[in-house]
Amino acid sequence: MNLTVTLSNQRYNFNTVKEVLAKANEVKSGDQLAGIAASSTAERVAAKIVLSQLTLKDVYENPAVPYDQDEVTRLIIDDLDSTVFQQIQNWTLEQLREWLLAPTTDSAMIHAISGGLTAEMIAGVCKLMTNLDLISVAKKIHNEKTANTTIGRPGTFSSRLQPNHPSDDLRGIMAATMEGLSMGIGDAVIGLNPVNDTVDNLTRILTTFHDFCETWQVPTQTCVLGHVTTQMKAIEQGAPAGLIFQSIAGSEKANTAFGINRQLIEEANQLGHEQLHNSGPNVMYFETGQGSELSAEANFGADQVTMEARCYGFARHFDPFIVNTVVGFIGPEYLYDAKQVTRAGLEDHFMGKLSGLAMGCDVCYTNHMQADQNDIENLAMLLANAGCTYIMGVPQADDVMLNYQSTGYQETATIRELLNLRPIPEFDAWLERLGLSHDGHLTSKAGDASVFLTKEAVK
Structure with a gap:
């Protein structure tokens, strides 16, 4: 798992997946006040690049709160559809984004993999999307x-x-x-x-x-x-x-x-x-x-x-x-x-x-x-x-x-x-x-x- 990238001759090193997720986020005053936001646009872009190359397995293995310390983490992990996850665990978040946005991907197909995604995976792919991307994918999904x-x-x-x-x-x-x-x-x-x-x-x-x-x-x-x-x-x-x-x-x-x-x-x-x-x-x-x-x-x-x-x-x-x-x-x-x-x-x-x-x-x-x-x-x-x-x-x-x-x-x-x-x-x-x-x-x-x-x- 690589948490380092060089961008415009500057090397960016991130210590954890949690830090990558935080610094890849779009500007939010809450993250800034908490001291976890990217310090510049360049650092935000660097974090997005690193995030895009993480696999779903990388994210699965690094929940925001450890499994043994938090019942929400345990519920999310225990509910995961292991069969689906095994099939997609080697996808990068970049690949997940492209698949979600593909014209051939429909609601039924998204439903079929949804159970194999943890919350952190969903947050990760969200951070790689523009506003129009978020609209385009959400519109495909019908949950009755x-x-x-x-x-x-x-x-x-x-x-x-x-x-x-x-x-x-x-x-x-x-x-x-x-x-x-x-x-x-x-x-x-x-x-x-x-x-x-x-x-x-x-x-x-x-x-x-x-x-x-x-x-x-x-x-x-x-x-x-x-x-x-x-x-x-x-x-x-x-x-x-x-x-x-x-x-x-x-x-x-x-x-x-x-x-x-x-x-x-x-x-x-x-x-x-x-x-x-x-x-x-x-x-x-x-x-x-x-x-x-x-x-x-x-x-x-x-x-x-x-x-x-x-x-x-x-x-x-x-x-x-x-x-x-x-x-x-x-x-x-x-x-x-x-x-x-x-x-x-x-x-x-x-x-x-x-x-x-x-x-x-x-x-x-x-x-x-x-x-x-x-x-x-x-x-x-x-x-x-x-x-x-x-x-x-x-x-x-x-x-x-x-x-x-x-x-x-x-x-x-x-x-x-x-x-x-x-x-x-x-x-x-x-x-x-x-x-x-x-x-x-x-x-x-x-x-x-x-x-x-x-x-x-x-x-």
């Missing part, structure tokens, strides 16, 4: 998952309806929910981030969602994004949830900071199969985002893209219904500006899809970041062209509870129009029955929440 409905089918573009409220007031929550549904939002999930993470509060909101969806026969799934332990207690006591949610990270130490571990998520997954209002077989909802491991001082010297890839390696063990990266939520300490957020969104989406996940993105930013709503619309369009499974639908794109900026109801509707995409078929048909859409286009009734106050429920 089923809860009450099936997400990820070709020709569809979905959304999570996120009706957060600063005091969890049910009237405000349901006003936002009804308006969103009338705009064709919520086919992925109706999912609320609660202010009060208590069993009683989660049960109250879930019951309201459930009763409304039953009355109006809304073909979707519901979730209140409390801590997984709170959700489990509520579900065990009869709360009518459709998915179980949890934020996850790429190392055992970072997951501990979230108050979770592998065993707890396995218990939640089992509970979901037994008690959720969900046709299955996919019952989990995970969120990730570059930088969480660095913020918890749990990255073990690895860069934020590599740690993010490990989140997807952890996630795929549980075969979730959906996963999304909350790409700009943590702030400029990890992604400084719109350029870095755009790159991270495309990276995360690519890595999630290559890991076999129905991958979405909360295309977002915080107000102290060098970005604005136009930047977010740009990224949303790039992701939609890359075959992104779903984005967020937040009232006026301004989350008044979490205090960050995301995508609103109009973005999903506009993207569907521009790219000739539709919601999940059952949801699409439901919109047609209510007169909210016709032949895949929203009608003049769209956006009028009073439709759910003035007419009878659809039978």
Whole structure:
């Protein structure tokens, strides 16, 4: 294994595969603040050259966190399809990149090798790709998952309806929910981030969602994004949830900071199969985002893209219904500006899809970041062209509870129009029955929440 290269008469020596991965990464403020980024463009190029010539076996033998020190590493390694890996272990990362980009390589072929790739391999090939490369490969990959409905089918573009409220007031929550549904939002999930993470509060909101969806026969799934332990207690006591949610990270130490571990998520997954209002077989909802491991001082010297890839390696063990990266939520300490957020969104989406996940993105930013709503619309369009499974639908794109900026109801509707995409078929048909859409286009009734106050429920 060669970790040295001469470039423009200067010799670059890298000590470990982890260092090569970090210095081959595109510019990220988080890596810079952690002191692991390349010191110059020339060093970054040198690291990419070295990385391109590493074999998949080289990367397999050098995980970001040692096997005996981290349960996320153990899960990723133990889940590896050894038969597939044996067939491709001598490929270089350069060869993997070229194979993924080849016009003859399709979704079925990528699925066939996905199980033989570790998270670090996926992160490595990601670092060798341009933004357009990331879009081109991700668009090829179709990952379908089923809860009450099936997400990820070709020709569809979905959304999570996120009706957060600063005091969890049910009237405000349901006003936002009804308006969103009338705009064709919520086919992925109706999912609320609660202010009060208590069993009683989660049960109250879930019951309201459930009763409304039953009355109006809304073909979707519901979730209140409390801590997984709170959700489990509520579900065990009869709360009518459709998915179980949890934020996850790429190392055992970072997951501990979230108050979770592998065993707890396995218990939640089992509970979901037994008690959720969900046709299955996919019952989990995970969120990730570059930088969480660095913020918890749990990255073990690895860069934020590599740690993010490990989140997807952890996630795929549980075969979730959906996963999304909350790409700009943590702030400029990890992604400084719109350029870095755009790159991270495309990276995360690519890595999630290559890991076999129905991958979405909360295309977002915080107000102290060098970005604005136009930047977010740009990224949303790039992701939609890359075959992104779903984005967020937040009232006026301004989350008044979490205090960050995301995508609103109009973005999903506009993207569907521009790219000739539709919601999940059952949801699409439901919109047609209510007169909210016709032949895949929203009608003049769209956006009028009073439709759910003035007419009878659809039978």
